[in-house]
Amino acid sequence: MHAPPPAGDAIVEVQGLEKHFGPFKAVAGISFSVRRGEIFGFLGPNGAGKSTTIRMLCGLLAPSAGSGRVAGLDIVRDTERIKTRIGYMSQKFSLYDELTVEENIDFYSGIYRLPRAKKAERKGWVLAMAGLQAHRTALTATLSGGWKQRLALGCAVLHEPPILFLDEPTSGVDPISRRQFWDLIYTLSERGVTVFVTTHYMEESEYCDRLGVIYRGELIALGTPRELKTRHMPEAVLEVDCARPNDAMGVLERLPGVKEVALFGKGLHAVAADADAAGREIRDALAAGGFRLDRMERITPTLEDVFVSLIEARENANGSPREGHR
Amino acid sequence: MNLRRLWAIARKEALHIRRDPRSLGLAIGIPMLMLLMFGYALTLDVDRVPLVVWDQSGTVASRDYIAQFTGSRYFQFVRAVANYRDLERAIDLRDAEIALVIPPDFASRIESAQTAPVQAVIDGSDSNTAAIVLGYTQAVTATYNQRIAVDQIRRAAGGLPAPALDLRPRVWFNEDLKSRNFIIPGLIAVIMGLIAALLTSLTVAREWERGTMEQLISTPVRAPEIILGKLAPYFVIGMVDVLIAVLMAVYLFDVPLLGSVPLLFAMAALFIIGTLAQGILISTLARQQLLASQIAMVSTFLPAFLLSGFMFAIPNMPTAVQVITYIVPARYFVALVKGIYQRGVGLETLWLDAVFLSVFSTVVAAAAIAKFRKRLE
Numbered sequence: 160m161h162a163p164p165p166a167g168d169a170i171v172e173v174q175g176l177e178k179h180f181g182p183f184k185a186v187a188g189i190s191f192s193v194r195r196g197e198i199f200g201f202l203g204p205n206g207a208g209k210s211t212t213i214r215m216l217c218g219l220l221a222p223s224a225g226s227g228r229v230a231g232l233d234i235v236r237d238t239e240r241i242k243t244r245i246g247y248m249s250q251k252f253s254l255y256d257e258l259t260v261e262e263n264i265d266f267y268s269g270i271y272r273l274p275r276a277k278k279a280e281r282k283g284w285v286l287a288m289a290g291l292q293a294h295r296t297a298l299t300a301t302l303s304g305g306w307k308q309r310l311a312l313g314c315a316v317l318h319e320p321p322i323l324f325l326d327e328p329t330s331g332v333d334p335i336s337r338r339q340f341w342d343l344i345y346t347l348s349e350r351g352v353t354v355f356v357t358t359h360y361m362e363e364s365e366y367c368d369r370l371g372v373i374y375r376g377e378l379i380a381l382g383t384p385r386e387l388k389t390r391h392m393p394e395a396v397l398e399v400d401c402a403r404p405n406d407a408m409g410v411l412e413r414l415p416g417v418k419e420v421a422l423f424g425k426g427l428h429a430v431a432a433d434a435d436a437a438g439r440e441i442r443d444a445l446a447a448g449g450f451r452l453d454r455m456e457r458i459t460p461t462l463e464d465v466f467v468s469l470i471e472a473r474e475n476a477n478g479s480p481r482e483g484h485r
Numbered sequence: 486m487n488l489r490r491l492w493a494i495a496r497k498e499a500l501h502i503r504r505d506p507r508s509l510g511l512a513i514g515i516p517m518l519m520l521l522m523f524g525y526a527l528t529l530d531v532d533r534v535p536l537v538v539w540d541q542s543g544t545v546a547s548r549d550y551i552a553q554f555t556g557s558r559y560f561q562f563v564r565a566v567a568n569y570r571d572l573e574r575a576i577d578l579r580d581a582e583i584a585l586v587i588p589p590d591f592a593s594r595i596e597s598a599q600t601a602p603v604q605a606v607i608d609g610s611d612s613n614t615a616a617i618v619l620g621y622t623q624a625v626t627a628t629y630n631q632r633i634a635v636d637q638i639r640r641a642a643g644g645l646p647a648p649a650l651d652l653r654p655r656v657w658f659n660e661d662l663k664s665r666n667f668i669i670p671g672l673i674a675v676i677m678g679l680i681a682a683l684l685t686s687l688t689v690a691r692e693w694e695r696g697t698m699e700q701l702i703s704t705p706v707r708a709p710e711i712i713l714g715k716l717a718p719y720f721v722i723g724m725v726d727v728l729i730a731v732l733m734a735v736y737l738f739d740v741p742l743l744g745s746v747p748l749l750f751a752m753a754a755l756f757i758i759g760t761l762a763q764g765i766l767i768s769t770l771a772r773q774q775l776l777a778s779q780i781a782m783v784s785t786f787l788p789a790f791l792l793s794g795f796m797f798a799i800p801n802m803p804t805a806v807q808v809i810t811y812i813v814p815a816r817y818f819v820a821l822v823k824g825i826y827q828r829g830v831g832l833e834t835l836w837l838d839a840v841f842l843s844v845f846s847t848v849v850a851a852a853a854i855a856k857f858r859k860r861l862e
Contacts, residue, residue: 214861217703218703218859219699219702219703219859219860219861220860220861220862221860221862238859239705239707239859242703242704242705243705245703247700247703248700249696249699249700249703251696251699252696253695253696253697253698253699253700254697254700255497255501255697256695257500257501257504257505258497258500258501258504262497262500265493266493266496266497267704269489269490269492269493269496270490270493270494270701270704270705270706271704271705272487272489272490298504311700314700315700
C-alpha cells in the first residue's frame, strides 16, 4: 500500500462547484480539496459528473456556479495559466493515431515548448517509462491499449506538471496493463506529483490515498478507503453463499433485520445493523424456502459495499423510487 | 503567439497529410482534373457548325454560294439532301445545326439582277449557338451579296467606286477571340477557391470528432497557433496547385500569360490564405467533418462559379445580384487573374480588387481565430 503523504497545503480547492447543461445539473454543488502530493480518486458510476468536474478543473469547461483553485490559480479566470501547470489525460485516447510514437512525443514537447536539451531527456524518459523504446517509429494506431495509455500519460507529463488529471485512464485496458499503469502513477506520486484520477473500478479506488464518491452530481462521501469502509459503513456485511442466489435475494429482502441485499460474485452480500440477529433470520428464511446454504460469514465491507450502501442511503433520503435491485 | 508551438502544429498537420497519400493525391489531382474537364468542355466558341444543303439550283452560282460556307472554318458540310423530309431528319437527329435551301431559280434571278430568296433553317434549341450561327450565315450572305453587287456595278459602270466606309476591326487582349483564353484564367480562380476551402474544412472538425482536440486544448497552445499552424501546410499545397494550373494553362491550353508572374502568385497567395481560413472557420463552427465539407463546397463553388464574373459578366446581372457579388471573394480574384493574365495590367489598375481581397482574407482569418474556442461547450 502506498504511504499517504504528510498533510500539506491544498493544490486543488473547490467550493460549491456546479455545472448545468440546460435544466440538467451534471455537477450540483460540490466542495472538496486535494492535498499536494496525494493520489485523489474520484469514484462514481458513469454519468455521475466525474468527467465534468475534471474538465472544469482543467479549464475546459466554465463552471455554472461556485469557485475553485488549481495550483494556486482560479478555475474561472486563469484557465489558460492553469493549462501550463497541469497534465490532463482525457477519457478517450486522444493522441494522433497516424503519427508515430516519437512524433506524438515531439509534437507535445513542441506544444509545451520544452528547451532543446530537456526535450531529448524527456523523450527518453517517456519512452523508457512506457516501455516503448523498441517501438519509437511505430504508428500509434498499431499499439495495444496499454501502450497507448502509457504513451498518453507520458505526453501529458512531458512538461513535468505538479498535478496530473486522469479521466478514467484505465477503462478498456487489460488487468495487467492496468496494474502497470498504476505502478507508473505511484512512481509519479513518489516524485511529488499530485494525481487526480477518476474511476468506476472499485479495486482501483483502493489504490488511492483519498477518495471522493460522486453520485448524480453530488459528493456523497469523502475520505481514505479505510475511513469510508468504517465511518461510512456502520452496518455489518454478511457474505451468503447459497443455492439459486437470484431467487434467494427476493427472500432475504423481505427480512426485517436485513437492510439491503446485493448480488456479489456467486453469492449475496446482505447489509444489516445487527449481524447476529440478521444471521439467524437469514438461516431460518433460507431453510424455510428450501435454499441450500453453503456458507455465511461476516466480512469487512468492500468499497463496493460501501458504494452501494451510500447510494441506497442517498436514494432513500431523496425519497425517490429505487430502480430495482441488482 | 509562439512560433515554436505554431511550428509544432504545422509539422503535425504536414505529417497527417503525408500519412494520407490518397487525400494528398486528391488535393493535387482534383484541380488538374477539373481544369482538364472544364478547360476542354467549357467552350463558348461556335465553329465547324454542321451544315446540310438542298441545292435545287445545281448551278455554278449556287455552288459558288455554298462554297462560301463550306470553305470557312465556321461551317462543316455534312451532306446534300434532296427533299424537306431528309432536311428535317438531319436537324432532328442533330446531324446538322443549319440547313440551306437554294431555290431552282437561284442562278437565273441573280443573272437578271433580281433578288434570290435563300432559306436557312437553324436549330434554335441552344439559343446562344443559334444566334451565333445566324450571325455567321448573315455575314457570309452579306459578303456574297457585296461581291455580286460589285460585279454588277463593274459591268454597268465599267469601273469601281470607292466604298463609303471601311471598318478595320482590331480585337485587343484576346486577338483570336478564343473563349478558352477567357475561361481558363477565371477557372483557375474558381477551382482554387473550391479546393482550398475543402482542404481545410476537415482539419478542425476531424480533431473534434476523434477527441484529439480535447487533449490539445488542455495545453497552453493558443488559437492563432492552432489556426495558422493548420493553415500552413495546406497553403503550400494550394500554391503547388496554382503552379500546376498556371503551367497547364500556358503549356496545355496555350493561354498566354501577359502580365507579371510574381504578381499573379502574390494575389493567388492572398486568395488561398483567405479561402483556407474560410475552410477552417467552417470546420471550427461545424465541428463535424461531413457537415463542414458540404458547407465548404456549397459556400465556395456556387458563388465562385456563378457570381465571380468568371463566365457570366457581372455588369449583365440584375442590380441585386450585382450587389451580392461584392461579398464573393472569388470575384476579386477572378478580376485580378483575368487582368494579369489577359490584359497584362498590374496593381496600378487592379489595386482596388487587391485591397478587397486583402480585406476578405484578413477578416476571415481573424474570424477563424476568434471563433476558435479552447472550451468543450
